[in-house]
Amino acid sequence: MSADIQSNSVTITNEEGLHARPASLFAHLANQFHSQITVTRGEESVDGKSILSILTLGATQGVQLIIRAEGLDADQAVQQLSQLVESGFDV
Amino acid sequence: MQLLEGIAVSPGVAIGEVVVIDNEGFRIPTRFVTRDAVDEEVLRMQHAFDSVAAEISRNHERISDQLGVQYGAIFAAHLQMLKDPTLVNEVTGMISEKHHSAEYAVSKTLRRYAKIFQELDDHYMAERAHDFFDLEKNLLGKLLGRRRESLSKISTPAIVLAHNLTPSETAKLDPRFVLGFATEVGGPSSHTAIVAKGLEIPAVVGTGHFLTDVSGGDVVIVDGDHGQVILNPDDKTLHRYQEELEHHRSLAAELSVLRDLPAETIDGARIQLGANIEFPHEVNACRERGADGIGLYRTEFLYLGTDEEPTEEDHYRAYAHVIQSMGDRQVVFRTLDLGADKLGQLPRHEEENNPFLGVRSIRLSLRNLDLFRVQLRALTRASALGPVRVMFPMISTLQELRQAKMLLIDTMEDLVEDGYELKEKLEIGIMVEVPSAVLMLDKFLKEVDFISIGTNDLIQYCLAVDRSNKDVANLYRASDPAVLRLIETTIRQSNEAGVPVNLCGEMSTSPKYVPLLLGLGLRSMSVPPSSVPEIKQVCRSVSIEQCEAIAQRVMELESALEVDAYLTDQLRQIFPELAI
Known part of the structure; x- marks a missing residue:
């Protein structure tokens, strides 16, 4: 099976934005997948498995992000990560 | 290289390694390690990361147990930052590729992240910079362990950078090892300014935020003549400043021949030239500079x-x-x-x-x-x-x-x-x-043995200007005609009453005011020890007659601007090297 590429656009809904705790949850989940994961805000793309990189995006409420995954479990990764963001990190 | 503009509060130039005084007052011992030591340095770094991670995990559990999972979450985030491959790679890279010490690499990297956060528009995110300072503090604490140097133990020359030095922090520093100061806040009358002048070391204050841009061990230039601080200067700048330092030294050597000569005008008027001091050890500087x-x-x-x-x-x-x-x-x-x-x-x-x-x-x-x-x-x-x-x-x-x-x-x-x-x-x-x-001076003169004019406060109270307030600081002028009238009447009345009058404010440290003050009848001044040779040189280059003509002209002028322009021009004719 060849590597799959998936991507999805999501909007930050929770009030506090992508600060330490949510970013931590995101990176934690991203690390569960084998795929390479990038998060893009505007023209800036960062490693979705690195909490620091995610934090430096400075994504506040209302900001739109593109989650992109490349790898065998890309489909699952994009789906679960999108769900996490859209739920307002309510886990 | 990064150039910062601040307020020059103590003259001279200093070049040296940085000691950053934060809340914790860590000093980074060395910036570089030898090639052989790189592997060991990476190990030390990893060890520090591991033990800080272990500590955070313990805190995580304890807080989660005591206060609930929500409160523990922040530690989980810290832990993840610490284990973040981007961070670890970056720090490791600085050590293995650039041969930086583990301490320097940690400080530099975490401060870079802190700065990114501080610059984010969102207030909440900007506050997160603290998380990085926290991590930096913990990591440095582990790395330095017992080797951690407290401020009172600085034992090699360094330049001290701080947000704002408190009097007690300044008091703890050993002046022999402090080459210069730069602080993010503060004005010309801040404690840092006074101490720096007392110690005769260059200082710049009020530069705005820069502490996230430096780490201990970085090279910095403090230009106390122009109010500039240069972080990590390039070779060209460094070279230029080294030459300037040399020039300062040779001018000082030139003036040092004046030490045993009196402050006496060409036509034989003897001026009492005293020195202002803050600390007892400064008496040595007074004697060396030939103060009366x-x-x-x-x-x-x-x-x-x-x-x-x-x-x-x-x-x-x-x-x-x-x-x-x-x-x-x-x-x-x-x-x-x-x-x-x-x-x-x-x-x-x-x-x-x-x-x-x-x-x-x-x-x-x-x-x-x-x-x-x-x-x-x-x-x-x-x-x-x-x-x-x-x-x-x-x-x-x-x-x-x-x-x-x-x-x-x-x-x-x-x-x-x-x-x-x-x-x-x-x-x-x-x-x-x-x-x-001043207004009641005739009465005071009957009850005192001498008086001393303090120009710093006199200017502030006469012109209603707080000179540490940058919006009005430009109104603070020793050369304002109103200030000059207060000084003129004070000197004249004291001389008439036969009461010795001295002037000890900053005004007398500026060579251009000396001819004016002598012309107004002043025969006694007191300046920081470092200014004694320069002021003595001016006194020895003028005649009272010439000074009186200058004073007469000045007292007719209507603005500080005119007065300054005229006096600078006069000084240029008297002693060109001192006219800036």
Whole structure:
């Protein structure tokens, strides 16, 4: 099976934005997948498995992000990560 | 390279390694390690990361148990940051590729992230910079362990950078190893400024935020002549400044031949040129620079940097050292000149809306008689050791002067009763630095042995300008015609009454004002030790006749701008090298 590429656009809904705790949850989940994961805000793309990189995006409420995954479990990764963001990190 | 603009508060140039004073006061010992040590350095780094991670995990569990999972979450985030491959790779790269020390690599990297956050628009995110400072602090704590150097133990020359140095922090520093200061906040009258001038080291204050851009061990230039701080200068800049340092040194050497020559004008008028000091050890600089005595000894340092009230013996020891070191040369003591907010020894004072118009200086002393009496006793005892004068600061009414004098006389009587041998008479004077004292000068002159004009406060109170407020600082001008009129009338009346008059404010440290002041009839000045040679040179290059002509012209001018332009032009003709 060849590597799959998936991507999805999501909007930050929770009030506090992508600060330490949510970013931590995101990176934690991203690390569960084998795929390479990038998060893009505007023209800036960062490693979705690195909490620091995610934090430096400075994504506040209302900001739109593109989650992109490349790898065998890309489909699952994009789906679960999108769900996490859209739920307002309510886990 | 990064250039920062600030306020120049103490002249000269310093180049050196940085010590950053944060809340924790860590000092990074070295920036680089040898090639052989790289592997070990990476191991040390990993070890530090591991033990901080273990510590955070423990905190995570403890807080989650005690307060709930929500509260523990922040530690989970810290832990993840610490284990973040981007971070670890970056730090490792700095060590293995650039041969930086683990401490430097950690500090540099985490501060870079802190800065990214500080610059985010979102206030909440900007606050997160603290998380990185926290991590930095923990990692450095592990890395340095016992090797951690506290500020009081700085033992190699360095430049001290801080947000704002508190008096107690400054007091802890060993002046022998401090090459220069730069602070993010502060104005020309901040404590850092006074101490830097006292120590004769270059200082720049009020540069705005920069501490996230530096790490201990970085090279920095403090340009105290132009108010600039240059972080990690490029080779060209470094070279230029090294040449300038050399120039400073050779000019100083040139002026040092003046040491044993008197401050005397071409036509033979002898000028008393004293030095202002803050710390007892500065007497050496006074003697080396050829000062005629100490025109202003600020006694505040005894109260700063400690919460204990200095004892009579503490005062006496410091004063005796200064008097004995100066031999037969006069020492003028100024009694405590501080605001209540700076004194840790006093009970918590009420917040003042206008500290400069509040309880400070002589007003503070007269309201805290126990504190004041201790100083007066020590002063009076020490006065038996040499030619000493006592001066009360910020006198604004005759009643204040009379009260202070009475206390001093009481003290002398007590000491005689206690069996001390004192001189029959101690010369007593006042600082003229409030316009009311100028307006009432004829009365004051009947009750004092001498006066000293303090231009810094006189300018501030005359023009109603707080010079640390950058929006109005440009109005603060020694050359303002109104200020010059106050000075002119003070000098004239004192001379007419035969009362010695001295000027000890910053105004006299600027060479261009010297001809004007001499022309107005001033024959005694007091300047920081570092300025003595320069001012002496100016005195020796002019005649009183010439100065009087300059003064006459100046007193006809209508604005500070005209006065400054005219005086700079005159100085250029007298002594071109000093006209800046």
